[in-house]
Amino acid sequence: MTLTRYLIAGIFAATAVPAVAQDQSSAQLQPEGPRESITGTLSQDRTVIAVPALATPAVMTVAGLRTDSLGRQIAEVIAADLERSGLYAPLGPGSVRAISMAEVRAPQFADWQSRGAENVVHGFVQASGTGGLVVGCYLYDTALGSELVRQGFEIQPGDWRRAAHKCADAIYSRLSGEAPFFDSRVAYIAESGPKGNRIKRLAIMDSDGGNHRFVTNGQALAISPRFSPDYKKIVYVSYLNNRVRVFIYDVATGSQKLVTESGNTTFAPRWSPDGSQILYSMAVGGNTDIYRISANGGTPVRLTSTPGIDVGGSFSPDGKKIVFESDRSGSQQIYTMNIDGSNQQRISFGGGRYATPEWSPRGDLIAFTRLGGGEFRIGVMTPSGGGARMLTNSWQDEAPTWSPNGRVLQFFRTSPGREGKSSLWQVDLTGVNLRRLPTPQDGSDPSWGPVLP
Amino acid sequence: MTIRKTTAMIAAITMFAVGACAKKAPEVLPPAPEGTGSDTGTDTGTGVVPGSQEDFVANVAADRVFFGFDQYNVDAEDQATLQSQAQWLQRNPAVRVTLEGHADERGTRDYNIALGERRANAAKNYLSSIGIDPNRIQVISYGKERPAELGSTEEAYAKNRRAVTVIIGR
Numbered sequence: 001m002t003l004t005r006y007l008i009a010g011i012f013a014a015t016a017v018p019a020v021a022q023d024q025s026s027a028q029l030q031p032e033g034p035r036e037s038i039t040g041t042l043s044q045d046r047t048v049i050a051v052p053a054l055a056t057p058a059v060m061t062v063a064g065l066r067t068d069s070l071g072r073q074i075a076e077v078i079a080a081d082l083e084r085s086g087l088y089a090p091l092g093p094g095s096v097r098a099i100s101m102a103e104v105r106a107p108q109f110a111d112w113q114s115r116g117a118e119n120v121v122h123g124f125v126q127a128s129g130t131g132g133l134v135v136g137c138y139l140y141d142t143a144l145g146s147e148l149v150r151q152g153f154e155i156q157p158g159d160w161r162r163a164a165h166k167c168a169d170a171i172y173s174r175l176s177g178e179a180p181f182f183d184s185r186v187a188y189i190a191e192s193g194p195k196g197n198r199i200k201r202l203a204i205m206d207s208d209g210g211n212h213r214f215v216t217n218g219q220a221l222a223i224s225p226r227f228s229p230d231y232k233k234i235v236y237v238s239y240l241n242n243r244v245r246v247f248i249y250d251v252a253t254g255s256q257k258l259v260t261e262s263g264n265t266t267f268a269p270r271w272s273p274d275g276s277q278i279l280y281s282m283a284v285g286g287n288t289d290i291y292r293i294s295a296n297g298g299t300p301v302r303l304t305s306t307p308g309i310d311v312g313g314s315f316s317p318d319g320k321k322i323v324f325e326s327d328r329s330g331s332q333q334i335y336t337m338n339i340d341g342s343n344q345q346r347i348s349f350g351g352g353r354y355a356t357p358e359w360s361p362r363g364d365l366i367a368f369t370r371l372g373g374g375e376f377r378i379g380v381m382t383p384s385g386g387g388a389r390m391l392t393n394s395w396q397d398e399a400p401t402w403s404p405n406g407r408v409l410q411f412f413r414t415s416p417g418r419e420g421k422s423s424l425w426q427v428d429l430t431g432v433n434l435r436r437l438p439t440p441q442d443g444s445d446p447s448w449g450p451v452l453p
Numbered sequence: 454m455t456i457r458k459t460t461a462m463i464a465a466i467t468m469f470a471v472g473a474c475a476k477k478a479p480e481v482l483p484p485a486p487e488g489t490g491s492d493t494g495t496d497t498g499t500g501v502v503p504g505s506q507e508d509f510v511a512n513v514a515a516d517r518v519f520f521g522f523d524q525y526n527v528d529a530e531d532q533a534t535l536q537s538q539a540q541w542l543q544r545n546p547a548v549r550v551t552l553e554g555h556a557d558e559r560g561t562r563d564y565n566i567a568l569g570e571r572r573a574n575a576a577k578n579y580l581s582s583i584g585i586d587p588n589r590i591q592v593i594s595y596g597k598e599r600p601a602e603l604g605s606t607e608e609a610y611a612k613n614r615r616a617v618t619v620i621i622g623r
Contacts, residue, residue, distance in 0.1 A: 046545060054565040195603045221598060223562060242551070242593060244566065265570055268563040281563065283594070286525070286574030288567035325564065330525070332564055355561040369561055376561070398561055414558075416605035445562070 003452070004154040006202035010347030035399070046089040047175065050117035053093040055101040057395070060127040063157035065192035067125045067133070070160055074135065077164035078121060078171070081182045081208060084426070085408075086433025091117060098325040099402060104138065104337055121171060128154055135160070137167035139174055149174040161210050162452065179405035182207055183452045186401075186410065187225040187234050191422055191442040201446075202236055202249065207403070207448065209342050209438040215249065224268060227449035228275045228295075235259065235269040235278055246280045248295070260293055260300055268312045271295070272319055273361075278315040279303075279322065290324055292339065314359045314366075315339070316383070323347075323357040323366050323383070332367055333419045336383065347385030356399045359383070361450070365429075369398050369411075378411050378427065397442075404451040410437065412444040495610055504545045505582040506620040513537040517617040518576055522610070524559070529580045535576060539583050542622050553617045554594040554599070557610035562596060569594030576616040591621065 032036045050430040054071035060065075072093045078374075079092030099107075108233065124135035136152040137444040151161045151170040151327070157192040162183055169180030182321065193213040202215040202222045215234070216222050225236035246259040253421045259278055260266060268281040278295050281288050288309045292302040304310035309326035315322055325335050332353040336345040348354035352372025359366055365380045376396040381388035396414040401411070405424075413436075422444040426438040456554035489611050496507040501507045516538075518531035527535065542548060554573030556565035581587040 153595075196600055198598065200598075223598070244593060265566070265592075268505075269568050279554040281566060281567065283570035283574075286571045288570060309564060309571070311567050325565075327523075332561075355564055371559070371561070374559070381574050396558075418605075420558075420603075420605060 003159055005152065005164065011106070017169075029100075047119060048086060048089045048117050049079075049082060049092065049171070050091045050096050050112050050115060050120040051075045051082070051093065052099045052120075052122070053098045054105050054123035054125050055099050055133070056103050058126065058438075061446045062127050062131065062133055065133075065157050065160070067127060070133070071123070071125045073123070074125065074160060074164040074167070076125070076139070077161055077208070077210070078168045081165060081168035082171065084208065084433075084435055085176075086175060086435075087428075091115070104136070105283065107140050108140075109140070109145045109421050112140075119148070119175070121167070123167065124265075129159075133157055133160065133163075135163040135167070137170070139171045140190050155401055161206060163205065172372075178407055179197045180451050181403040181405040181408065184404050185231055185449050185452070186424075186437075186446050187215075187227045187229060187236075187449070188412075188424060188439070188446040189223055189225065189444045190217075190439065191444055195418060195420055202234065203443075204251070205439070210442060215251070224445050226269060226271055226447045228271050229273060229450055230275055231449055231452070233275075233295075235271060237267045237327075248278075252394075260291075260297070262298060268317065270313055274319060275319050277315075279315070281311045290322075301340070303337065304344070312356060314357055315361050317361050317363045321359075321383075323359050325355050325357060326340075332371070334366070334385075342449055346380070347383070348388070350388055351395070358400055358402055360402050360406040364406065367400035367402060367409050369400065378409060380409075380429065389431075391427050391429070392425075392434065397425070399446070401446050401448045401449055410446040410448055412446060490555075504548050504620070506595055509538075509541055509546075509548075509618070509620050513541050516619070517615045519611060520572055520614040520616070522557070522614065523568065524614075525568065525575045527575050531576070532579065535579050536583060539580055539585050542580070542585050542589070549589045549591070550619050551591045551619045551621050553599075553619060554592065555599060555613055555615050556597050557613040557616070558597045558600065558605065559599060559610060565596035566594045569596045572614070572616045576618070 038278055053075045054097050056067040056071050059068045075093040079090035082088040082090045090233050096112045107122055120140050120142055126134050128134045132154055134154050138150045139428040141146045141148055149170050151167055155163050160275050165183035168182045173180050175437055182209045186207055187204050190201045191198050195197040199218040200220040200222050202225050205212040215379050221239035223237045227234055232251055237246050239303045244265040244267055247256040265283040270279040275340045276295055277292055282289050288311050289304045290310050290313050291300040291302050306328040308326055310326045313322045313324035325332050326335050332355045333346055334354045334357045335344050335346050336347040350371050354368050354370055357366050366383055367380050370379050372379050376398050377390045378392040378397045378400045379390040380403055394413055395416050397411050400409040406428055408428045410421045413425050414422045421442045424439055424446050425445040427434045498612045514537040518534050552573040556568045556570030577590045577592055600613045602612045
């Protein structure tokens with residue numbers, strides 16, 4: 001997959017927006033107060049952004065895709081991304097007029113202002129002449145009448161959704177001050193069949209559910225996948241041959257290998273941030289402990305040795321610490337330790353049980369599942385255990401995974417009863433913006449990877 | 454919790470039931486015994502293959518033991534069940550089994566796999582302590598992946614917190 005950043009100025013006669021104007025607008029758009037502050041965004045407070053279909057200088061068909069149709073589809077994906085972030089109220093191509101190619105660099109600001117749009121996204125799609133596409137997008141402030149950000153990409157036609165996500169990322173980052181996250185992927189488990197005999201398949205998709213692909217055929221139960229940081233591999237647990245073992249699946253070749261040769265049950269695998277190490281849990285004679293091994297194999301290092309269940313784990317983004325769960329105190333709680341297993345300290349002390357800790361890529365928070373009162377809820381707390389707060393409230397919300405920018409969590413929600421099913425959801429750190437992710441079947445165990453380069 | 458019956462009662466009821474069934478022509482013939490055949494050397498004439506899962510279930514108190522919430526101790530009731538299983542295993546010394554450990558749906562996925570491991574191993578260790586060669590017993594944990602009862606009730610949960618003995622051949 002190639003996605004080449006393109007100097008858009010080269011497409012047009014270089015009529016760059018004066019730097020002064022850009023600086024002024026960026027100063028006004030900087031959020032006030034500390035960057036860490038997180039506030040809920042009620043729907044009526046969301047910034048209205050018009051996202052008309054991208055224009056095309058000449059309708060061409062590239063690899064079976066018409067540039068004008070793509071202009072509309074890309075705008076739809078951008079609008080959907082912005083909507084899903086919860087911060088914006090996009091007016092997509094279905095609700096606003098199309099634009100001409102000339103308008104791309106000369107928006108009719110008064111017109112968009114009159115429609116209530118504080119910002120407008122314009123762009124174009126054109127054939128590159130070498131079998132690819134060039135996609136450009138621009139974000140404007142309608143009141144200031146100025147350009148806020150622009151992005152351009154030369155892409156293979158099949159990567160058009162990525163160009164849309166990159167545009168949405170540029171818009172989101174410029175307006176929110178946060179790091180991008182839309183152009184990223186998710187591995188998860190697709191579920192089908194009756195509750196007592198679920199078929200569970202490894203599947204992968206874009207962060208918005210696009211470009212969905214089933215990876216395993218469902219003959220062996222598959223659970224708890226994790227994308228490697230470079231997206232080339234997926235570590236997961238397969239019940240192949242009626243054993244419970246951690247495999248590394250190679251996405252390009254479709255081959256897989258055991259993480260470690262062992263007669264014991266191995267499960268709950270996690271990558272280190274640089275992809276060089278894998279954490280896994282191993283049960284020996286009924287006692288589960290956490291181990292670390294090179295992703296290339298070798299001798300595992302045992303990190304825990306209590307008689308209780310020590311399981312799971314997630315590296316801090318600097319790779320120096322691990323957060324994990326243990327029932328050594330009598331119930332599931334969250335602990336941290338150094339990567340050599342030293343300095344094990346309990347950090348969760350609220351009521352109930354705490355499970356599935358995941359360290360934010362920003363390092364500032366740990367997400368978890370809290371079990372109490374017969375319900376599972378998703379929450380976050382600081383790495384020292386402070387400031388715990390719950391983000392969801394349902395029967396069973398389990399196993400959070402962080403967006404690459406540490407601002408959004410995906411998890412799976414299970415409904416009770418004989419027909420109980422699981423589905424993928426996401427929520428932002430305000431707890432306000434809760435969305436279900438579209439998947440072709442039921443879904444569980446999401447694992448969100450980093451932003452693509 | 455299920456009601457436990459004595460081995461003798463179960464055996465009597467099952468023989469009656471199997472006998473009644475045997476009067477009808479089976480739509481599908483049972484598979485022929487493999488290998489050296491029965492360890493007891495006798496075909497009961499009921500269509501039940503000696504040493505099979507069917508034979509096992511018919512002649513032990515139960516094929517499974519149950520556990521309390523987040524517990525894995527083998528209580529007196531479980532011991533009685535496992536003792537009946539051990540007697541059958543001693544009569545069928547070439548048979549190997551898998552002990553499947555399960556949890557109810559009120560735990561997180563990975564923890565429940567660890568909990569199922571604890572339960573299956575607790576049952577294995579008890580069988581071993583009363584004379585069954587541990588090398589005859591494999592263990593696998595399904596965590597909450599394979600509930601026996603599908604409801605989300607205390608009754609269903611109680612039946613799902615289990616270790617099931619499954620015959621895997623000889």
